[in-house]
Amino acid sequence: LAKTTQPISMDSYEGQEVNITCSHNNIATNDYITWYQQFPSQGPRFIIQGYKTKVTNEVASLFIPADRKSSTLSLPRVSLSDTAVYYCLVGEFNKFYFGSGTKLNVKP
Amino acid sequence: GAGVSQTPSNKVTEKGKYVELRCDPISGHTALYWYRQSLGQGPEFLIYFQGTGAADDSGLPNDRFFAVRPEGSVSTLKIQRTERGDSAVYLCASSLTANTGELFFGEGSRLTVL
Numbered sequence: 001l002a003k004t005t006q007p008i009s010m011d012s013y014e015g016q017e018v019n020i021t022c023s024h025n026n027i028a029t030n031d032y033i034t035w036y037q038q039f040p041s042q043g044p045r046f047i048i049q050g051y052k053t054k055v056t057n058e059v060a061s062l063f064i065p066a067d068r069k070s071s072t073l074s075l076p077r078v079s080l081s082d083t084a085v086y087y088c089l090v091g092e093f094n095k096f097y098f099g100s101g102t103k104l105n106v107k108p
Numbered sequence: 109g110a111g112v113s114q115t116p117s118n119k120v121t122e123k124g125k126y127v128e129l130r131c132d133p134i135s136g137h138t139a140l141y142w143y144r145q146s147l148g149q150g151p152e153f154l155i156y157f158q159g160t161g162a163a164d165d166s167g168l169p170n171d172r173f174f175a176v177r178p179e180g181s182v183s184t185l186k187i188q189r190t191e192r193g194d195s196a197v198y199l200c201a202s203s204l205t206a207n208t209g210e211l212f213f214g215e216g217s218r219l220t221v222l
Contacts, residue, residue, distance in 0.1 A: 034209040043112075043199050043213025044151065087150055089209075096209065098143075098150030 004088045009103040018075045020102050022088030025069050033064060033071045034089045034096065044087060044098070048073070078106045110134060112214035114200050120220045121190055129185040129217045133202030140183050141211060142175055143199040151199055157183060158206050190221045 005023040012018045024033070032051055036044035048055055050062045050071070061074040075082060085101040113132040121127055133140050139158055143151035153167040157177045165175070172190075177183040187194055197218050201211040 032209055041215070043201065043215055044211075045213070046210045049209045085150075096211070097153055100148075100150050 004090055004099045006086075006088050006099060006102045008100070009105065011105050011107060012078055013107050014079055015077050018078050018082075018104060018106075020073045020075075020086055020088075020104070021070060022073070022090075023070045024088070024090045027068050027090050028092075030092050031090050032092070033062065033068075035060070035062065035073045036087045036089065036098070038085045038087065038101070047086075075104075078104075080106050080108060082106050112200055112202055112212055114198075114214035114217050116217055117215065118218045118220075120222065122222050123190060123192060125190050125221075127187045127190055127219060129187075129198050129200075129219070131183045131185070131200030131202075131214060133181065133183070133200070134204075134212055135181075137202035137204050137212070138180070139203040139206045140177060141201040141203075142183070142185050143201065143213075145197045145199055145216070146195075154185070163206070187219075190219075192221050195219055195221045 032049055034049040035047040037047050038044040048057055048060045048062045050064050052064050055062045063072045083106045085103050087098045087101040089096045115130045141156045142154040144154055145151045155165040155168055155175050156163050160177055160180045172188045174186045197216040199213055199216045201213040203211050
């Protein structure tokens with residue numbers, strides 16, 4: 001079971017790019033890296049998933065170096081509505097374990 | 109809507125009582141998950157169903173917790189002899205298949221044990 005380490009919190013301003021890095025030194029060969037976003041009083045929401053290199057979708061990019069021991073979630077031009085907790089998950093499908101996440105606070 | 113539906117949204121009970129929490133997944137989703145989230149913590153995995161069977165129940169904390177999914181759709185999480193430490197938000201999620209990391213979560217059932 002790969003343990004993940006993320007910063008507890010981060011501050012940013014509207015319009016900036018935000019990068020949240022997650023460490024997962026014990027990642028296994030079959031593990032995928034998945035990021036979720038959670039707003040207060042709501043369930044987590046899937047953002048992006050990858051195995052290696054770079055993945056991009058309409059809301060974020062995920063950068064994974066060759067050794068896969070870390071990953072970086074990149075949010076372009078954040079807005080106030082991106083204030084939330086972001087979770088990095090590492091594991092095989094159906095065995096996802098959430099850590100404590102990174103609380104992102106976007107300021108005007 | 110077409111999302112995951114959980115009922116009740118809030119449940120207050122007394123220590124020692126029995127509680128049932130219901131999850132109605134997205135139609136056609138074969139995999140269903142239960143998580144528990146305490147204040148300030150990330151969701152904690154409890155159990156995962158593939159169809160009607162519990163494929164992984166390693167996260168259930170003890171034998172007071174039990175979950176069923178008799179027809180492969182709706183699931184019920186059952187908690188016997190509730191304790192104050194069971195107070196948390198219970199989250200249900202579903203996914204189209206077992207081989208995807210994209211889980212769709214409901215808004216949760218907040219359980220308070222007095």
